[in-house]
Amino acid sequence: MQDVDLLIVPRWIVPVEPHLTVHEDHALVVDGGRIVDLLPADFARQAYRARETLELPNQVVLPGLVNTHTHAAMTLLRGLADDLPLMNWLQDHIWPAEGRHASAAFCRAGVALAAAEMLKGGITCFADQYFFPESTVEVLREASMRALVGVPVLEFPTPWAQNAQGYISRAVDVIEANRTHPLLGFAFAPHAPYTVGDPALERIAMLSHEMDVPIHMHVHETAFEVEDAVAQHGERPFARLKRLGLLSREFMAVHMTQLNDQEIEDCATFGVSIAHCPESNLKLASGFCPVSKLLDAGVNVSIGTDGAASNNDLDLIGEMRTAALLAKGVSGNAAAFPAAQALRAATLGGARALGLEERIGSLERGKAADFIAIDMDQIDSVPMYDLISQTVYATGRDRVTHSYVAGRALMRGRELQTLDESAIKAEARQWQQRIIKGLQA
Template sequence: MPVTASQQVLENHAVIVKDSRIVALLPQQQATQLYTAAATHDMNEHCLIPGLINNHAHTAMSLFRGLADDLPLMTWLNDHIWPAEKQFVGDSFVESGSALAIAEMIRGGTTCFNDMYFFPDATARIVDRSGIRASLGMVIIEFPTNWAANVDEYMHKGQQLHDHYRHHPRITTAYAPHAPYTVADTTLEKIIVNAEEMDLPIHMHIHETAAEVSQSVEDFSMRPLERLKQIGLLSPRLIAVHMTQLSHEEIEWCAEAGVHIAHCPESNLKLASGFCPVNELDKQGVNITIGTDGAASNNDLDMFAEMRQAALLAKAVGQDPGAIPAHKAIEMATINAAKSLGLEQQTGSLEVGKYADLVAVDMSSLESQPMFDVVSQLVYATGRDKVTDVWVAGKQLLTSRQLTTLNETKIIADAQQWANKIGSQKP
């Protein structure tokens, strides 16, 4: 399933990979006649899809999975997550949490993620070691954290991250101001200038809850998106996360400006944040992508579950069973996300010249039978446990459900050690 504009599903085809990239995609018989391979993988009962792209994650927060459940967003943040971060988050925490998250994502068919968290250099080390692809956020927030004391330090450390990894084949960077209610106008204006000069995306939580919107009206006499529009933030650089509270006019602004949406259906449901109007956004031509959010508010990093929820919620909220059909849901989790990150020439679909970011999904089990439509089956009936093999840039990161670049035993042991520490000292 190449995930191209034709929406074709190609049966009995082969993908030919050389030096990390796809050099041909053709019928198996022709492949055998034209190519001699150093290694072959016969996936006769599988569907081969592009690697999934998780377009909004807080990877290291996997170590807070289940720490504070069933709470409203601001209670969850103010009373639990931010105090826990102040007490525990540092380089070693982020390295262990990122390893846990990246291992989970690889096993679930995710080959690229767009991250927003502190100590991104620790996450970068795991990205480099694991072989996954990532856009790492240069986080900016107005108040001090364990990562930085003020805006200038956040900006400086972000620049250092960008400079260090600017030539890395799998690591890119993005500005990641936290949210309109935690970042000032003057800071956002600096970010816009820098992002233009460095040609980088801007990744930000926006209109996540009704309370956020009403607080902005009280503080600024306008809704957050109008404020951001006045500053000049609405553009094709912006990846707006959540966007559950949108008027018809605001949807038109996003369409006109080329804003990308990172839709996080399960996190929005769990925190009762609201419903992103995906069907209306889609009808207006807005590029919609999918993210899991962090495992602290989801509580998993399962892109197959997110695709299914995205499709089902769009139908329910839009009161239209034709909203977000299965193929479009897969596009949201692959090529649409690649476009938002400026990576559409590198990944997001199976096409000649792109990196061989591939996922093999076993379609032979009883849960996948009978097979009338493989695309429908992938979105509505398949789970991440059916992912057997994963490649990024032609390198195999998962073989028959076994990680090849990360030590699963050590990752679990480290997570258990952190759980013991956090559980005994949590605020």
């Protein structure tokens, strides 16, 4: 009998890989932060002696959800400027608020609030893009959460840097200072084609290759973005990125609501991943990402929430449902983006987009033990005909009971283990009062 750290015995396990697989009365075996086995529960009890056994008789265990696009600190701006189109929302409300309040302290408080919300909703890994990434790193080290920290690049001054050269210099410093952390990766995060010039993008492309660091960027978020670029420069933004050498398997394009057939083909050819943010796109009336066409072309599609200032939550279970339903409406095909494919996009597809598919995204031997448990014994979960469909279409994030990263419990029985929920909420309310005073000034 082999000694191991943890034996998880739920009613069901959905490993995501192989696709459509559902195990009943099986056990997940974890040791040293990694999955060492997945086998029938009776055999597991005979073969392994666990230091801890987690019995979950009413739950389904899944890989931890991977949220591939957030601006975590913007939880402090949740609801500040609702029901507005993108450029009005950005230029007249969000950017001025950030100019007044963005700081290391603001980002620490906002990221802590976001991390707590995400862990309580089953998100164990996320890709971020925001100022003061040092503060993001500080919070995530304390939380023991997995993330890809995007270090922003813009042409105009903000509280974090003054110009593109300054952003890139600071980005390199942050990445080099933290890149050995086992749970944290880093990306260059140029904001968008309309906010970053050619010289900076060419420099980022070169550094990405030299440092083996991916690129995370908003692209083709709205029709106006594309039309304005064509009017001013005679070139669509995605074609410009292709010309500048940014497109590769290391490039993640966020939103991508405006795509022609050639651009979809280029995504497949270069191995570009898409971070699909359906609810943010709907709320800002930005357009619809052609998910079905992308998948048919062999493009990797993941799912992101975007920031809480434009969503207004960090709920990837809700986002899966919206993505699945929206794809059907946009394509006119009720079979488009079925539940299992939406779940795959929110787990293994997200891991692939972040370059982590060999480590997370599915429950397989040798991978990190990043997993969640969802209670399926509530009134809205019976009867049960198809577990995966029920999880996507009829489950809420409040039903997540456990969240683990690398075999460590970050939430157990709905209680956060590495973050102080009461203190986080209290600090967020203090920031709310400061922001309200700033609006009244």
